[in-house]
Structure formats: structure tokens, C-alpha cells
Amino acid sequence: GESVGLHLPTLSVQEGDNSIINCAYSNSASDYFIWYKQESGKGPQFIIDIRSNMDKRQGQRVTVLLNKTVKHLSLQIAATQPGDSAVYFCAENIGAGNMLTFGGGTRLMVKP
């Protein structure tokens, strides 16, 4: 398979450090947000989601923060590992249906 997103913004972190990936969403009516991880040659993989009535949600090594005032979403990855290297997408859903609008993605590179 080929990689996608040849001109993505890139975040480079040292193994063991924490990573923060940011996303600005477009629609103030969006009520559900998802972070996906996409490795080269594979489909997007669900990481974590959050609804608009929440500010923070935690998973295993990941935390999503939602700031509705400035329409900003962030994904924090604790103790980043080489296996976390991938492209990360945020997606927003407006409550009328199950259609997601995706952000452009950020490439995370983890240095050993």
C-alpha cells in the first residue's frame, strides 16, 4: 500500500515523551468527535471519542480534550511508543446523521 497525506504537518517526539496532537474543527453545531489513527497501508482505526457535553475523556494512554469555545480538539498520548507512529485524524459529526467530516491529519513520528 502507499502512504497518504504526503504534505501533512508532522510532530516528532522522543520515545517515552508525551505527545499532543491538535485539531481545529469547523462547525459549532458538531456534537460528537472521534480521533482515528492510520498506519501506512491500513484503514483508519478508532482511538477515542468524545461528545460535546464533555470537556475531557480518558482512555488507555490517551486523553481527548474538547474546547468548544474555540472549537479545538486535542489528543494526548502518554509515554509515546514507536508503535504510535502513524497519521492521526480528528473527525466531527453533526447530530443530524452519522456523517463524519475529517480534518487533514497530523503525522506523528516517534524517535527511539
Place this chain on the structure above:
Amino acid sequence: DAGITQSPRHKVTETGTPVTLRCHQTENHRYMYWYRQDPGHGLRLIHYSYGVKDTDKGEVSDGYSVSRSKTEDFLLTLESATSSQTSVYFCAIAGQRGGNTIYFGEGSWLTVV
């Protein structure tokens, strides 16, 4: 593994030929989607289905048609493939309305020469 199988996974075809991509799910999910992914454009929705024989257009539907005769299968057809349809195509599924998580298949790489 979200129980989604796409076929074919890779295909090279000539301009003007018809192409059908198949998405098969084993989750009995109501909603199915076809997205395309291109550098500089991210993931864009082509068509989606909210039930058997119920489909609707997405953001980039021109040149594509879909069919869903069974819950488990969602077909994407390029009636006459063009080079601009060279892309990676992803099928996705979801269970409910209102923000239920959407799961993606592994993708189908299509090259139109």
C-alpha cells in the same frame, strides 16, 4: 477487527472501463459508507447507506453509484473509470444514528491508467 472485508484490495484498470468495489460486513450494522482518500484532501464521503436499498450521496458522488441489496453488502461502482478516480477507497460501517462510532475497512487501492 471491525468485521469489514473489502474486495478487491488492489486493482489496476483502464480508463473507460467499469469497476465495482465490494464491502462486506459481518456486524449487521445499519449504516455503511464509501470514502475516498487522496493526498491533500483527506477522507471524503462518496455515498452512504442507511438501510437495504436506502442510499444517499455524499460530498464527492459524481461518477459513482452504489447499491445495497443486503444488509451485509455495499457495492461501489465506477461506471466508466477516469484517472481522477485513482484513489484509495475505504468502506466504513456504523450501528446507529447520532454519532455512533464509525469503523473502517482496510481499503481498496484503485489505479486507473
